[in-house]
Amino acid sequence: MSKIKLVHYRDKCIGCNSCVEYSPENWDISDKDGKSNLIGSKETKKGVFVKEISELELEENKLAERDCPSRIIQVTKS
Numbered sequence: 001m002s003k004i005k006l007v008h009y010r011d012k013c014i015g016c017n018s019c020v021e022y023s024p025e026n027w028d029i030s031d032k033d034g035k036s037n038l039i040g041s042k043e044t045k046k047g048v049f050v051k052e053i054s055e056l057e058l059e060e061n062k063l064a065e066r067d068c069p070s071r072i073i074q075v076t077k078s
């Protein structure tokens with residue numbers, strides 16, 4: 001089975017809420033700094049958050065990737 005990885009380069013997030021609207025199970029806005037958090041992710045490098053998602057969550061996160069105004073969401077399939 002293929003693995004789908006969702007990556008968030010959080011530093012440049014402007015907290016627009018678009019990703020949250022597409023996939024509220026994966027994204028929410030932080031009360032602390034107003035940027036979005038990738039729920040359940042791990043910080044693999046400073047400011048870079050990664051998690052694996054299922055095939056079912058792929059489409060909505062591709063839309064989040066497409067529409068993120070800061071272009072800081074990346075979906076990769078391997």
Ligand code: SF4
Nearest residue numbers: 013014016017019068
């Ligand atoms: S769509 Fe992009 S800029 Fe907007 S909250 Fe999500 S990650 Fe941040």
